[in-house]
């Protein structure tokens with residue numbers, strides 16, 4: 001059976017500013033998203049049947065229709081019924097390395113890989129933008145996961161403008177295995193606490209959007225200046241997640257006191273990353289964090305920024 005093995009990288013948010021509420025119930029955001037080399041492997045293989053099947057080696061991840069990767073395949077089948085009946089269904093195998101429910105877009109990147117894999121398998125010849133647009137109907141982070149690299153994301157997070165890829169910035173990433181933060185909870189709580197500061201009309205929302213504060217971060221990225229990037233890290237959701245999850249705050253503080261240039265929670269957490277100067281520096285920060293928080297529930301990774309999203313595995 002024909003198939004493709006794809007690398008599906010996680011993302012971190014170097015910048016996340018909440019601008020206000022939108023009419024569709026989502027938040028208007030200004031973010032800087034970054035791919036990292038912590039990645040899942042997603043195999044998409046033609047199965048010669050009419051079925052879509054998903055399997056994952058991590059039991060926390062659903063193996064049914066609620067898996068975002070399944071929903072991506074279902075979307076393709078609906079969108080391209082002729083190719084679906086010609087080529088048949090797919091078996092999707094996910095080898096999970098990205099921590100689940102961590103603010104690292106693990107589900108979204110799996111869905112992005114399935115969209116790319118089926119495009120190849122069914123010889124659709126879609127452009128990257130066409131795949132991103134399909135992905136946006138399933139989840140706001142999916143378009144970025146398709147494209148990857150470094151991008152400014154606005155709207156719900158689905159409107160992208162790519163900036164110069166930021167590769168080889170070393171990062172220590174930590175997540176407590178038993179801790180998860182619901183993204184809807186984080187935004188709902190933020191709205192309850194800060195909703196009164198949101199712009200009340202479209203005009204003010206537009207004005208606030210054009211005065212977002214991410215410009216110094218973008219300048220630092222263009223200069224590949226890890227120190228300056230560390231100074232400009234920002235995530236509004238820390239205001240609601242850190243007080244509620246002391247372990248996340250403890251990890252953030254441990255990264256800073258262990259010598260990371262800067263540390264911040266990614267997305268709605270609970271993963272926290274620290275920026276480092278080199279691989280050696282990252283290894284030393286990781287060891288110091290481990291000594292500060294000896295809890296075996298805490299998973300620590302050394303990773304680096306990469307300039308790409310979904311791509312073919314070297315092993316095919």
Ligand code: ATP
Pocket residue numbers: 060061062066067068069094099100101102103104105106107108110111141183267268269
């Ligand atoms: P985001 O950063 O986009 O908010 P996340 O990294 O916080 O995402 P995910 O790892 O995508 O969160 O998991 C969120 C929930 O989605 C999990 O609790 C899981 O049950 C469900 N889920 C569905 N499909 C997947 C998948 N392919 N991989 C991981 N989780 C999935």
